[in-house]
Amino acid sequence: MVQQITPRELQGRLAAADPPALLDVREPWEQDIARLPGTLDIPMNEVPARLEELPKDRDIVVMCRSGGRSAKIAEYLDRLGYRVANLAGGILAWVQDVDSSLKRY
Numbered sequence: 001m002v003q004q005i006t007p008r009e010l011q012g013r014l015a016a017a018d019p020p021a022l023l024d025v026r027e028p029w030e031q032d033i034a035r036l037p038g039t040l041d042i043p044m045n046e047v048p049a050r051l052e053e054l055p056k057d058r059d060i061v062v063m064c065r066s067g068g069r070s071a072k073i074a075e076y077l078d079r080l081g082y083r084v085a086n087l088a089g090g091i092l093a094w095v096q097d098v099d100s101s102l103k104r105y
Helices: 007-014 028-033 044-053 068-079 090-097
Strands: 003-005 021-024 060-063 084-087
Touching (some): 003 007, 044 068, 060 068, 068 084, 084 090
Parallel strands (some): 003 084
8 A cells, every 4th residue: 555645744744854756747837837846757658658756765755736646656666676655635636735826836
């Protein structure tokens, strides 16, 4: 089972000395509405073909709009040996719990 990380837990991890990589698996039009800075943007269907862009030597937190797509990708990456967690509730939970200045959609 893939680890789930809450938005507040992620906020703390991002402020740490060794923050995780953020993988946003939403579509570009979704990222145009609301996004976290510094994400690696790879739409869900492109992840298998772009694995070489993902770091194997650090934690990765996968995110999407509400956590469903990212959970599937996190499980896939976990099976491949990546150190991965899913952002529970996705960007919608981030907006609700951490940064209400981002637009909900």
